[in-house]
Amino acid sequence: MIAIMPASIDSTADAPATRDLIAGLEKGLQVIEAFDQERARLTIAEVAQRTGLTRAAARRYLITLVHLGYMRHENKLFSLTPMVLRLGQSYLHSARLPRIVQPLLYRLAYSLEEAASAGVLDHDDLVCVAAVSAGRLVSATLQPGTRVPAYCTANGRVLLASLPQDEVERFLERARPEQMTGHTIVDKERLALEIGRARAQGYALVDQELELGLRTIAVPLRNFRGETVAAINVSVHAARIAADSMVERCLPALLKIQVEMSALL
Incomplete structure (x- = not known):
């Protein structure tokens, strides 16, 4: 997958008229998106099916x-x-958000000596x-352009909570x-509770739900109008820091960056 524009989950709002859409471009992008980590090489028949x-x-x-x-x-x-x-680099190089958040993310990561991402x-x-x-390679998913399910990540949970x-x-x-792991919450009622918890407390802590050993805490980033635009x-690594310790050690630094970012977005 390569589309990485920030978007609301509800894609039906303000839908354009069919006559304004270029079907060929849409289908061409669908062909590119048919390829992923599990299906890196496909036949014509497989692409047609997908x-x-x-x-x-x-x-x-x-x-x-x-040809292109x-x-x-x-x-x-x-x-x-x-x-x-x-295609993905065009967004990363032209969009305002990655350029603004990168220096503060760098400061956050090195002040805690841990990995950080937006x-x-x-x-x-x-x-x-x-x-x-x-200097700490915690997970291969913490790289610009990577795509993971929102429901089992800390960034995803706080973004869902903002909707x-x-x-x-x-x-x-x-x-x-x-x-995804033995820790992943798959029950929808529990997921609803966790999203509600993230909304109420202003942060989300996810313990090894995406990958074993990966423990993450996240806060939303809001613009000057109070709208959540990122997280x-x-x-x-779970072996180094307990979940309870993460809140005490990492949350104050995250909240400080959150305040600074709101003045820039």
């Missing part, structure tokens, strides 16, 4: 993407090329837009939580 296109249409889109350099073709299998990264919602996923490791309640309810209705977190 996108809902006919086999003939999928073939034309794939050939076009090969976004795809390679070998032994009847297609795969993405590094050129696709240009993320935004893209439909039901959390997408990382900035990250600093401070109107009716949007949260719609998210929970369509969510299909997977047991920032501190991530540690």
Whole structure:
């Protein structure tokens, strides 16, 4: 996946008229998004199945993407090329949020000597837009451009908590939580409680729900109008810092950055 624009979960609001949409561009992006970590190489038939296109249409889109350099073709299998990264980098280089948050994220990470990252919602996923490791490689998911489910991450939880309640309810209705680890909360009633807890206390603490060993605490980032536009977190290895200690050690620093960011956004 490469679309990383901040977005509300409710994608039906202010939908454009069909006549204003370019169907070919939409379908071409769907073809690119058909490839992921589990499906790095696909046949024409597999792309057609994943996108809902006919086999003939999928073939034309794939050939076009090969011609443009976004795809390679070998032994009847297609795969993405590094050129696709240009699409995500265009956002990271042009968007205001990553440029503003990166210096403060750097200061946060090195003051605590822990990894830190910032993320935004893209439909039901959390997408990382900035990250600093401070010399501690805690998780490969803490890299700009990575996409993970929002329901089992601290950044995702505080962003979900910032949505109107009716949007949260719609998210929970369509969510299909997977047991990422033995700690992952998959019961929707418990998820609703955790989202409500994050809303009430102003932060979220997620303990090894995305990856074993990954413990994360996050707060929302709000602009000067009080609107939540992103979230920032501190991530540690569970073997080094207890969950209770994270609140005491990391939350004050996160809240300080939160205040500074609100004056800049």
